[in-house]
Amino acid sequence: MESGPRVLRGRIRQLRRIRRIGPALFGQTLSDSDRRVTRQTLWLGAIMAVQLLSGLAQVSISARILGPEGFGVLAVIISVTSLVHALASVPGGNAVTTFVTRSVAEGRPEEASRILRFTLAVSLGLSLVAYAIIAALIFTATGLLGIGESFVGAALLFGVVGVFMATQTETSAVLRMSDRVSLGLAVALASTLIRVGLIVLAWQTGGGLTDVVLAYVAGAAVYGAGMLAATVASARQAGIPGLLASQSLRVPRDVVSFQAGNYGRSSIGALTQNMDFVLLAHFSGVADVGLYRGARQIMDMARRPFHLLRGAIQPEYSKQWYSGQGAALRRTVFRFTIFSVALAGAGLGVLAVFRESITRLILGPEFSGAAVLLLILIPGAFIASTGVYSILPVATGRVWPLLISEIAGLGISAAAIVWLAPMFGAEGVAWARTTYSLVSALVILPFAILIIRQSYRI
Numbered sequence: 001m002e003s004g005p006r007v008l009r010g011r012i013r014q015l016r017r018i019r020r021i022g023p024a025l026f027g028q029t030l031s032d033s034d035r036r037v038t039r040q041t042l043w044l045g046a047i048m049a050v051q052l053l054s055g056l057a058q059v060s061i062s063a064r065i066l067g068p069e070g071f072g073v074l075a076v077i078i079s080v081t082s083l084v085h086a087l088a089s090v091p092g093g094n095a096v097t098t099f100v101t102r103s104v105a106e107g108r109p110e111e112a113s114r115i116l117r118f119t120l121a122v123s124l125g126l127s128l129v130a131y132a133i134i135a136a137l138i139f140t141a142t143g144l145l146g147i148g149e150s151f152v153g154a155a156l157l158f159g160v161v162g163v164f165m166a167t168q169t170e171t172s173a174v175l176r177m178s179d180r181v182s183l184g185l186a187v188a189l190a191s192t193l194i195r196v197g198l199i200v201l202a203w204q205t206g207g208g209l210t211d212v213v214l215a216y217v218a219g220a221a222v223y224g225a226g227m228l229a230a231t232v233a234s235a236r237q238a239g240i241p242g243l244l245a246s247q248s249l250r251v252p253r254d255v256v257s258f259q260a261g262n263y264g265r266s267s268i269g270a271l272t273q274n275m276d277f278v279l280l281a282h283f284s285g286v287a288d289v290g291l292y293r294g295a296r297q298i299m300d301m302a303r304r305p306f307h308l309l310r311g312a313i314q315p316e317y318s319k320q321w322y323s324g325q326g327a328a329l330r331r332t333v334f335r336f337t338i339f340s341v342a343l344a345g346a347g348l349g350v351l352a353v354f355r356e357s358i359t360r361l362i363l364g365p366e367f368s369g370a371a372v373l374l375l376i377l378i379p380g381a382f383i384a385s386t387g388v389y390s391i392l393p394v395a396t397g398r399v400w401p402l403l404i405s406e407i408a409g410l411g412i413s414a415a416a417i418v419w420l421a422p423m424f425g426a427e428g429v430a431w432a433r434t435t436y437s438l439v440s441a442l443v444i445l446p447f448a449i450l451i452i453r454q455s456y457r458i
Contacts, residue, residue, distance in 0.1 A: 092119025
């Protein structure tokens with residue numbers, strides 16, 4: 001009669017041992033760094049899902065409101081204003097991730113606060129300079145820019161987006177460092193509801209280009225203000241106390257040098273992101289620009305998970321490098337390279353197979369010509385998406401390798417556009433875009449390998 005209770009007590013003891021052993025096994029499998037990357041990647045994934053769904057709705061409705069030609073005009077306005085903002089700006093997200101992390105790790109919180117204030121002030125100030133340049137260009141060179149006189153007001157209005165979004169890289173970096181990316185999700189949701197809601201309202205009321213631009217501006221205002229507020233609330237958790245307690249902007253010399261190189265890199269990146277639209281408008285017409293813009297936006301949305309993944313990994317690269325954890329750094333690079341290859345292969349493979357149906361669903365039947373452009377863009381997107389190693393130089397305080405790779409990619413792709421666009425239009429520009437991804441990846445690879453080799457000695 002006692003065997004039953006005795007067996008039951010034995011089973012209970014076994015279950016208790018399993019409950020104690022389980023967490024220990026998981027703790028051995030996942031390091032603190034892996035858990036932090038996983039947690040942040042999940043939050044960033046939620047933000048990505050919100051942005052992806054809102055982006056799909058935004059592109060789909062805007063394309064139907066404006067048609068290929070109107071969508072092409074919007075593409076030119078976005079490209080010109082974005083290009084000027086990017087050429088005049090010095091994004092500070094990489095400097096925050098790298099040098100604020102270093103200051104916190106080495107016990108200099110006041111220096112960390114000054115670095116963050118410096119990057120925020122520079123970004124906000126230069127965005128205002130950029131807007132002044134945009135206004136001057138629009139009033140003096142609308143014909144050269146490909147913006148008709150009837151769209152001057154919309155172009156001036158859209159230029160404000162760059163001012164509201166000027167500090168997005170710095171604020172995002174602070175939320176990642178403080179492990180409070182969840183606040184970014186709340187801001188993204190609020191911004192999305194405003195932007196998509198206004199675009200839907202424009203669709204229902206027969207609105208036009210100005211109404212679509214207003215939706216962009218309102219969404220950017222909510223996002224920029226919300227992220228700044230979240231940064232102030234999270235600075236202490238990131239090891240950056242007293243952010244608002246001082247106005248000092250004095251930073252170490254290597255931060256200024258890094259930002260100088262980062263300015264060159266961001267300028268090259270801006271040319272790469274927007275040059276194809278401007279040149280295509282010159283060699284072809286706004287209808288071709290509209291088709292290419294639609295294909296690029298679908299591809300950019302497909303690549304967004306990989307941007308977010310790199311955003312979650314970069315702080316870990318910096319922490320592991322400056323803490324002397326060479327083995328952990330190599331494991332992180334290996335694991336997430338394998339993961340990104342598998343994810344890109346699956347996601348872009350589905351896009352390649354169903355490109356025509358996806359194009360019709362998102363953009364509408366008038367944009368059916370964008371499907372072949374997607375097929376051309378996919379190889380370059382795969383190369384760019386799987387290169388999680390490409391942020392190793394920046395994460396370890398070396399901006400020049402990335403600058404060199406982007407200059408090489410820009411030079412080759414610009415030559416390809418000038419050669420191919422007059423003959424093949426949007427298809428030629430798509431091939432040039434893929435060429436850029438290939439060249440820049442090949443150039444950055446030796447620098448990343450060198451850092452991995454150096455990690456054995458830290």
